Amino acid sequence: MSIPQTQQAWRATAKGAPGKVLRLDNDVPVPVKLKKGEVLVKVQAAALNPIGYKLMQLLPGFVLKRPYIPEHDFAGVVVDSNGTEYQNGDAVYGFLTVPLFMQTRQGTLAQYIRAPTTHFIRRPDDIPPTQAAGVPLAAMTAYQGLFQVAHLEPEQRVFINGGSTAVGSFAIQLAKAIGCKVTATASGKNEEYVRSLGADEFVDYTKGPLHTALAENSPSPKYHVIFETVGLVDTALYTNSEAYLAPGGVFVSTGPQPKGFDIAGIGKLLWKVFLQPKWLGGTKRTWKMVSVAEKREDLQKITQYITEGKVRPLVDSVYGFEDVPKAYERIMTSRATGKVVIKVDSEAE
Ligand SMILES: NC(=O)c1ccc[n+]([C@@H]2O[C@H](COP(=O)([O-])OP(=O)(O)OC[C@H]3O[C@@H](n4cnc5c(N)ncnc54)[C@H](OP(=O)(O)O)[C@@H]3O)[C@@H](O)[C@H]2O)c1
Structure with a gap:
């Protein structure tokens, strides 16, 4: 050529x-x-x-x-x-x-x-x-967030905030591929889409504050992993997570990603996740961020799932x-x- x-x-x-x-x-x-x-x-x-x-x-x-x-x-x-x-x-x-x-x-x-x-x-x-x-970018973020940052294991429960985001919809499929139980959010119009990807349970985030809905319907056992794939700057899902995230469970985020500058929001998040001591009301759960990296073996594994029909x-x-x-x-x-x-x-x- x-x-x-x-x-x-x-x-x-x-x-x-x-x-x-x-x-x-x-x-x-x-x-x-x-x-x-x-x-x-x-x-x-x-x-x-x-x-x-x-x-x-x-x-x-x-x-x-x-x-x-x-x-x-x-x-x-x-x-x-x-x-x-x-x-x-x-x-x-x-x-x-x-x-x-x-x-x-x-x-x-x-x-x-x-x-x-x-x-x-x-x-x-x-x-x-x-x-x-x-x-590549979205599915590898999902793969690395679930398995390398949060160490999600087969049969555990995972809550995915943003089940219809590109990252979240790959995350639903990848968690199902290893046999996890998945709850995911989206607005009501996307319920069918999110369920078609394998979500077992659905929460419409437009109906009210998510942390309240989760605290009222906390699963037993609690979630092992919460994967925040929307890019929320709001800290409420994390700061209230003791009610629905198991002790030792991980809250993993694709990163607070406001569309513009939100210094106050980012500052509050930094205080809540890294600085506020637990004895001063800090959340007794781990907050981590995924930052997608070029790992060919991860894309190989995702490709294998696609060819096996486990991920689309x-x-x-x-x-x-x-x-x-x-x-x-x-x-x-x-x-x-x-x-x-x-x-x-x-x-x-
Ligand atoms: N850290 C990293 O390495 C990394 C890598 C990739 C992406 N990201 C970040 O991850 C975020 C998601 O990226 P993406 O490409 O997956 O997004 P996307 O596909 O553009 O997200 C669109 C979806 O977001 C949903 N959505 C919007 N607001 C929502 C809310 N408050 N709660 C739940 N769902 C909501 C919409 O569903 P409805 O219409 O139902 O609301 C829509 O289906 C972005 O902030 C991106 O920058 C980070």
Whole structure:
């Protein structure tokens, strides 16, 4: 396959909302100079993540220089294997971590990307690129949060706040895959979706404060793990958790992720989870955060679950490459169920 010198890529040109700062450039150099251990991938599909628009809106230019190519998840084909274990033509999928992206300012909303082999694996034929692209970042966050941060074990009980978020909906499926009992939240319209993923019990978070509902219906035994996948800054679910989280149980969060700055909220959370001593009313439960890392073995395991039919890739919507701003509008509603995917190659299945 001949590799062009220039390509199309979306670039963020300033700090701000995607609809205002994104530009589709036609003359971006293809990154043909590869380091040892990197390959060149022709991107077939990419997927959006909340971190994409949060970095775009929050990080000042001295931290993240513009223009840069946003986003992390990809599925594609190796077109320069650069002496690695891969062959040209291999189908692959993975994600470019935030620390890597901060160094390179190269995200996945481009026709060609450089990718270190540590950040992707081979993609089986039965997971088409538009489905595969949405798996890595969200499913690995769920996998690492449940099993490596909270150490969830078979047959335990887990409460997932945000059962219809991308992370939460992978978490439901992964917890069920090892035989756990799962309770998950969403708004009422998503009850069927969350149950179709395997949730045994459902709580509509719009009906009243969650901590009250949980305290009133605390399971026996109590939950072993609470996985907060919404990005709440509100501390009530944690500070009241002695009523429904077992002693020794873990409260794991994808991180307080306000859409803008919320210094007071973050300050309160830090006080509640790290600083307030237990004798001064501090919560007698462990609070931990998951920060997704590039562990190929985790994506291998998730891929195995997918091929075994225990986990299914979740696609909310698929947009053409020219419609990236519309795709951001969709993910920024915080109402998507599954991943918002971009067909970078119009031929991609
Ligand atoms: N730490 C990490 O490494 C890491 C990695 C990945 C993601 N994250 C963070 O995790 C969070 C989730 O990301 P995502 O991509 O999974 O989100 P997403 O798919 O964009 O979330 C959309 C879903 O959120 C649900 N939702 C919104 N508000 C809710 C609430 N108060 N309670 C329960 N559900 C609610 C919506 O359901 P309804 O319409 O029913 O409300 C919708 O289905 C984000 O803050 C993201 O930045 C962190």
